[in-house]
Amino acid sequence: MTGTTEHAVTLQDLRVGQVFETGSVVIGRDDIVAFAASYDPQPMHLDDVAARDTLFGGLVASGWHVAALTTRLVVDARPFGATPMIGAEIERLRFRRPVRPGTRLTVRLTVEAFEESRRPDTGYARIKVETLDADTGEVLMVQGWKMLLPVGDGA
Amino acid sequence: MTGTTEHAVTLQDLRVGQVFETGSVVIGRDDIVAFAASYDPQPMHLDDVAARDTLFGGLVASGWHVAALTTRLVVDARPFGATPMIGAEIERLRFRRPVRPGTRLTVRLTVEAFEESRRPDTGYARIKVETLDADTGEVLMVQGWKMLLPVGDGA
Numbered sequence: 286m287t288g289t290t291e292h293a294v295t296l297q298d299l300r301v302g303q304v305f306e307t308g309s310v311v312i313g314r315d316d317i318v319a320f321a322a323s324y325d326p327q328p329m330h331l332d333d334v335a336a337r338d339t340l341f342g343g344l345v346a347s348g349w350h351v352a353a354l355t356t357r358l359v360v361d362a363r364p365f366g367a368t369p370m371i372g373a374e375i376e377r378l379r380f381r382r383p384v385r386p387g388t389r390l391t392v393r394l395t396v397e398a399f400e401e402s403r404r405p406d407t408g409y410a411r412i413k414v415e416t417l418d419a420d421t422g423e424v425l426m427v428q429g430w431k432m433l434l435p436v437g438d439g440a
Numbered sequence: 441m442t443g444t445t446e447h448a449v450t451l452q453d454l455r456v457g458q459v460f461e462t463g464s465v466v467i468g469r470d471d472i473v474a475f476a477a478s479y480d481p482q483p484m485h486l487d488d489v490a491a492r493d494t495l496f497g498g499l500v501a502s503g504w505h506v507a508a509l510t511t512r513l514v515v516d517a518r519p520f521g522a523t524p525m526i527g528a529e530i531e532r533l534r535f536r537r538p539v540r541p542g543t544r545l546t547v548r549l550t551v552e553a554f555e556e557s558r559r560p561d562t563g564y565a566r567i568k569v570e571t572l573d574a575d576t577g578e579v580l581m582v583q584g585w586k587m588l589l590p591v592g593d594g595a
């Protein structure tokens with residue numbers, strides 16, 4: 286690690302129980318509709334009036350939109366520094382609560398476990414990823430990321 | 441079901457082993473970069489030159505982009521007719537192969553199991569969702585969807 290180059294985080298830099306928190310972003314009505322028009326064009330995501338007649342009683346974001354914004358918040362927070370975020374697997378992604386326009390999202394990452402990979406110079410970290418309503422603290426979405434990370438020099 | 445209204449598929453209309461196939465879509469270079477700029481701004485998704493120095497050796501789509509296009513293909517195929525697609529949970533999403541610009545994606549759904557929900561008028565279907573390279577047949581991404589569906593009148 287030098288003064289001018291961002292540190293590339295390795296598995297040896299992490300410990301079980303370690304928590305990272307990200308910044309926040311408001312998910313707006315127009316963004317919800319635009320994402321849905323491209324990727325999940327269903328009434329509950331596209332139109333306020335049509336959404337009233339659905340299970341949700343009003344417009345809600347596509348779960349994939351919330352997942353994509355979750356990734357954006359984590360990428361921007363750079364918890365692994367210069368190490369690229371490479372996901373091998375998502376374990377059990379649960380949509381806990383509908384996400385309505387105007388919700389401010391933030392993300393909490395918790396390191397849960399480590400696993401070996403086939404290559405000796407890499408390994409996996411299991412990380413719990415919770416997407417929260419930043420104002421109420423409610424968990425909106427929770428998932429487990431199995432991430433590929435380099436093994437440090439000291440391993 | 442009438443001649444003018446699309447049938448709303450219920451759990452009783454499905455059987456274990458049933459397969460649905462969707463249309464296809466080509467994931468283009470500009471789309472990969474635009475999605476990544478919004479949701480996953482990392483070098484392997486943003487820039488051909490910078491991507492060469494990554495594990496992937498060239499530009500690859502964000503896994504979340506592939507997941508979002510998977511949903512779009514399924515929504516357009518309307519396997520459940522007028523019944524909205526409401527996901528409760530994603531079980532183990534695995535990124536099997538990197539998705540490069542120009543890949544034609546298609547999706548295969550396989551009904552795997554049914555589960556009761558808390559409400560007697562709804563239940564869950566477990567559905568394997570495979571995103572394939574439409575030209576080679578290779579599986580690029582696989583995941584399990586736990587979907588909320590209505591119970592039919594005859595149940």
